[in-house]
Amino acid sequence: KPDYEFVLFYQAQVNGDGQILAAEALIRWNHPQRGRVNPAEFISLAEETGMVIALGAWVLRKGCETLAAWAKQPETAQLKLAVNVSSRQLAQESFVEQVKEILIQTGINAQLLKLEITESMVVNNVDDAIAKMYALKALGVRFSMDDFGTGYSSLSYLQKLPLDQLKIDQSFVRNLSLDNHDLAIVKTIINLGENLALNIIAEGVETQKECEYLSNLGCLVFQGYFFGRPLPLEEFERSVFEKNYK
Ligand code: C2E
Ligand code: CA
Ligand code: CA
Secondary structure, X not given: OHHHHEEEEEEEEEEOOOOEEEXXXXXXXXXXXXXXXXXXXXXXXXXXXXXXXXXXXXXXXXXXXXXXXXXXXXXOOOOEEEEEOOHHHHHOOOHHHHHHHHHHHHOOOHHHEEEEEEHHHHHHOHHHHHHHHHHHHHOOOEEEEEEEOOOOOOHHHHOOOOOOEEEEOHHHHHOOOOOHHHHHHHHHHHHHHHHOOOEEEEOOOOOHHHHHHHHHHOOOEEOOOOOOOOEEHHHHHHHHHHHHOO
């Protein structure tokens, strides 16, 4: 069923030159009556009902299949793909095994797969999350901390997680040029990332101005409407060919 009603969109993650380095997979629901439904309207319900486990497994498989297809073309072979993981998914006892199986079946380079987790997911059961993350890390999988700055931000556990990237939440990016408070938070996140040797990406970058502010603060990778909206696979691939190879 997922293959008929659900579809993955892909949003570019770019460097300062606008070169596409990666994508984030974002689910859309093509509802037979309601048309395209955004995840804000169904992900939390899917979490509550537990349906997010099946949905998340489908997203992960689909995403890895895309990475496998990208690996066959030189223009897309280096692209990383970020996939959102929900707390219910990570909490499953079989999660590591599931990911391992998908990696084997699709034959992808695990280093190109970035799992996006959030602070709240980790806080609920820190030891379990850490153990699973290390097991996945040993397979080569990377981790990005999504919505960073909005959650608990306990610095002591942050240090214990095998993270590769912090993703500055879009709420801090939004008023960057106007609001000194947000500026201070973004600066702090970037410093933290540097001190913990983590990459930094900013999400929700909508204007050139936001991009300039972020660059000046030392954030050099961006995701947002200014660089590209989430797109169906073929359109995203076309934008990679155009932007990276013109
Ligand atoms: P998120 O992971 O924080 O994803 C970023 C959201 O910001 C996406 O909304 C994206 O379309 C939107 N966005 C990107 N650039 C901009 C921008 O410049 N301005 C603004 N205003 N928004 C921007 P989307 O696709 O509606 O997804 C909403 C949330 O649903 C995601 O937030 C994520 O938490 C969840 N989600 C999406 N796909 C999946 C999935 O496959 N699995 C799970 N578990 N959750 C998903
Ligand atoms: Ca995300
Ligand atoms: Ca986010």
